[in-house]
Amino acid sequence: MRQKKAISDAVIERLPLYYRDLLLLQDAGIDIISSEKLGERLGITPEQIRKDLTCFGAFGKKGVGYYVSELSQQIVEIIGLEQHWKIAIAGIGHLGWALANYKTFGRLGFRTTGLFDVDHRIIGQNVGGIVVTPTSEMSEIIRREDIQIGIITTPASVAQQVADQMVEGGIRGIFSFVPLRLSVPDRIFVFREDLSIGLSRISYYLTNKARE
Amino acid sequence: MRQKKAISDAVIERLPLYYRDLLLLQDAGIDIISSEKLGERLGITPEQIRKDLTCFGAFGKKGVGYYVSELSQQIVEIIGLEQHWKIAIAGIGHLGWALANYKTFGRLGFRTTGLFDVDHRIIGQNVGGIVVTPTSEMSEIIRREDIQIGIITTPASVAQQVADQMVEGGIRGIFSFVPLRLSVPDRIFVFREDLSIGLSRISYYLTNKARE
DNA sequence: TAGATTGTTAATCGATTAACAATC
DNA sequence: TAGATTGTTAATCGATTAACAATC
Numbered sequence: 001m002r003q004k005k006a007i008s009d010a011v012i013e014r015l016p017l018y019y020r021d022l023l024l025l026q027d028a029g030i031d032i033i034s035s036e037k038l039g040e041r042l043g044i045t046p047e048q049i050r051k052d053l054t055c056f057g058a059f060g061k062k063g064v065g066y067y068v069s070e071l072s073q074q075i076v077e078i079i080g081l082e083q084h085w086k087i088a089i090a091g092i093g094h095l096g097w098a099l100a101n102y103k104t105f106g107r108l109g110f111r112t113t114g115l116f117d118v119d120h121r122i123i124g125q126n127v128g129g130i131v132v133t134p135t136s137e138m139s140e141i142i143r144r145e146d147i148q149i150g151i152i153t154t155p156a157s158v159a160q161q162v163a164d165q166m167v168e169g170g171i172r173g174i175f176s177f178v179p180l181r182l183s184v185p186d187r188i189f190v191f192r193e194d195l196s197i198g199l200s201r202i203s204y205y206l207t208n209k210a211r212e
Numbered sequence: 213m214r215q216k217k218a219i220s221d222a223v224i225e226r227l228p229l230y231y232r233d234l235l236l237l238q239d240a241g242i243d244i245i246s247s248e249k250l251g252e253r254l255g256i257t258p259e260q261i262r263k264d265l266t267c268f269g270a271f272g273k274k275g276v277g278y279y280v281s282e283l284s285q286q287i288v289e290i291i292g293l294e295q296h297w298k299i300a301i302a303g304i305g306h307l308g309w310a311l312a313n314y315k316t317f318g319r320l321g322f323r324t325t326g327l328f329d330v331d332h333r334i335i336g337q338n339v340g341g342i343v344v345t346p347t348s349e350m351s352e353i354i355r356r357e358d359i360q361i362g363i364i365t366t367p368a369s370v371a372q373q374v375a376d377q378m379v380e381g382g383i384r385g386i387f388s389f390v391p392l393r394l395s396v397p398d399r400i401f402v403f404r405e406d407l408s409i410g411l412s413r414i415s416y417y418l419t420n421k422a423r424e
Numbered sequence: 425t426a427g428a429t430t431g432t433t434a435a436t437c438g439a440t441t442a443a444c445a446a447t448c
Numbered sequence: 449t450a451g452a453t454t455g456t457t458a459a460t461c462g463a464t465t466a467a468c469a470a471t472c
Contacts, residue, residue, distance in 0.1 A: 198403045202386075
């Protein structure tokens with residue numbers, strides 16, 4: 001599936017929202033949904049939803065709506081979730097631990113395959129069915145298991161080094177929770193999650209836009 | 213400080229990035245920085261930085277740049293971080309635990325003041341210097357301690373109920389990690405963090421935009 | 425057929441980028 | 449003063465919203 005025009009990040013970020021809600025609808029035994037109703041559920045305008053979807057094709061039926069199971073399957077393919085990506089997590093503190101057990105990742109088809117830390121109190125522990133392994137073995141295991149995505153939840157001071165080891169193992173994408181620009185080869189896709197931005201935003205709004 | 217035009221979220225989300233880097237510059241003993249150099253460090257164009265800042269005032273010196281300590285102080289005031297917001301966290305699983313110990317929150321002036329859970333194996337434990345308290349006492353403590361921001365890291369099934377209790381206690385903002393639309397009074401500001409969007413984005417890019 | 429809802433095209437809105445005058 | 453860099457205005461670009469023809 002190759003589009004002519006580049007799809008914007010805004011669209012890409014809404015796709016998982018659609019997908020997750022479609023799964024809920026499926027669970028509820030609902031077969032057909034209109035952009036109107038879906039938009040209501042998600043707080044997104046129906047026009048936006050239709051526009052987003054037509055970036056990738058025409059998945060609906062005019063006068064009817066979208067078949068839930070069909071559309072969710074289409075989105076799975078668009079996002080690339082049918083691949084069951086293998087994940088490595090480096091830094092098994094509480095955050096890494098939480099992510100290793102994060103059910104939503106599994107539901108989206110991500111498979112946590114390697115957990116790595118340098119702390120001997122953590123190495124050897126079983127976290128969600130996977131044994132924590134020394135980070136020194138990480139690049140070898142990434143290569144052997146063909147792990148494609150790495151999550152970094154280490155302290156900032158070692159994050160670059162950890163990223164280097166992931167790259168050495170042949171990782172293709174990195175999801176980092178460290179507030180730091182990692183330098184990696186161009187071919188590696190890096191996405192950074194910054195947990196403090198959300199809090200700062202709330203602070204800003206409470207300070208400047210208090211609604212009464 | 214009241215602006216005529218509404219400031220966009222995009223601007224608000226960049227402010228904490230500027231601030232954090234300014235703190236690093238301060239630590240490094242650097243007194244003056246140009247938008248050019250700051251942009252280089254952050255991967256943001258200098259024009260963007262200048263434009264963002266002029267939403268709130270003229271903080272620089274033409275021909276010179278920005279005084280690091282002065283600008284960082286200005287941003288603190290814009291974001292409202294000088295208030296030292298008090299935080300309550302509900303749901304002390306690994307994610308809640310991680311956030312309770314998250315150093316960056318403290319550095320930004322957020323004070324974790326209450327930790328709440330329903331699990332008696334967790335209640336009474338000391339997490340980062342704070343004892344976990346039963347959620348049943350949450351609204352009372354929020355009110356008594358004048359806690360303004362609540363973080364929800366509970367299972368989705370109880371998130372709405374927890375939000376209700378926070379609202380009852382007089383919370384002003386909620387930062388939720390639950391992939392669910394919470395219904396709260398209009399005056400309450402809710403910001404949702406969705407950890408699975410980042411992974412989905414990586415999946416999309418690896419699938420559709422593999423760079424070779 | 426009539427009613428509903430999509431997919432698409434056009435209009436609007438807003439954010440980013442570019443250019444440059446102001447001024448330190 | 450000359451050089452540097454801001455703050456601001458104008459130009460561009462892109463995303464969202466609105467409108468509606470197509471069609472189930």
